[in-house]
Amino acid sequence: MGWFPCSGSSSQASKKKRKKKEIMNQIQSTSDNMKNATKDGGSNQIAAKTFTFSELAAATGNFRRDCLIGEGGFGRVYKGRLGSSNQVVAIKQLDRSGLQGNHEFLVEVLMLSLLHHTNLVNLIGYCADGDQRLLVYQYMPLGSLEDHLHDPVPGKKLLDWNTRMKIAAGAAKGLEYLHDKASPPVIYRDLKCSNILLGEDYHPKLSDFGLAKLGPVGDNTHVSTRVMGTYGYCAPEYAMTGQLTLKSDVYSFGVVLLEIISGKKAIENSKTGGEQNLVAWARPLFKDKRKFSQIADPMLQGQYPARGLFQALSIAAMCVQDQPNMRPAIADVVTALNYLASQKYDPEAQPIQDSNRAPPTPPRTKRDAGFERERTKRLL
16 A cells, blocks of 8 residues: 555656656757857856745745745745845746746746847746746846836935936847847837836836747748737737737837827726727827827926927837838837937926926037938938
C-alpha cells in the first residue's frame, strides 16, 4: 500500500521536471530562431535568470496581500525583495486560468531577454516550476501612466505638461527601438497607458510583451494574425482584417498621446454616445484649432503652452488616421516629441489658458517656424 503514495509523489515530481524542461527547451529553441534580434546592443543569449517558485514565494512573503501592487487578466504583480541580491523587484504571477498562457509567457521572456533599451522594462528572470509561470522585472516605483492619469492618489502631485511630454517622448523612443533598431522589427501590439511604467523622475518604460510579434520582412507588407490587444487602442484595419503592421502600433501610440493630453480614457464606459470612444470624440475637435483647448485635461488647470498643445494634438491626429499609410513613421513622431519635450513650460512666465475660449496664438519665432516646416515635411 505504501508504494502508491511514493509512486504518485515520484510521478508528480517527474512531471514537473519534464514540464520545466519543455519550457526551457522552447525558450532556447525560439531564441535560436531570433539570433539577430537586435542590430546593436543586443544579445542572442537568454540573459534572464531562472528562479525557483520557493525563491519568489520567499521574496514576497508567500505572496502576501500587502505586497500586491497590480492585478489584471494576466494575474497579479507583487513587490518583492530577492534574498540572493537584496534587490527590490516586481514579480508577475500569471493566473493559470488567465489570459496569458504559455505562448505569451515564452514571447515575453524572449523579447525582454533579447531586446534592451532605456525605454523598455528590464526582465531580471523567470520561473517555470511545474504549472507556475512567474516573471521578475525591475521595480518601477512610480507605477503606471494609467495610475497617474486615470486614478491619481489624492494629495499626490499631478502630472504637469512638461512631465507629460517627457513621458510621451520616452514611450515613443521605446517604440522606435522596436520598429527601427530590432531586426527583424518587433510590433508591440499592446501599447496602452497601463503598459507604460514610470521609474524615478517619471522615466517611462514599455512593459508587458506577451502579445509582441515579429514584424514583416522583405517584400511582405504585414503580418496576418489573430486579433489581440485592448479595445480602444487597436488600429481599425487590424481589428477588421487581422493584418498587423508597424503603423498599427503608431495608431495605438496616437491614442495614448491623446490620453496624455486630455486625461480621458481610450474607452469611457460611463459615458454615452460619441463620448465613449476617445478618438471618435476628439476627431471633430481636430478640425478646428479654436476648439483644441477643449481637449486639454482640466487637471492641467490651463497650465500648458498654447502652441505646444496645438503641436501635440497635431501629432496625435496624424497617428490616429484611419488609413495606415497616412500615419507617420514612429521615428518622425520621436523627432517632433523630442522638440516638444525640450520646450519647457513655465506657468510663472506664461499665461494660463482658458478651455472655454481659444487661446491666442503666440508670436512665431524663427525657431518655431523652422520646427513647423521640418515637422510638416517629415510627418506629412
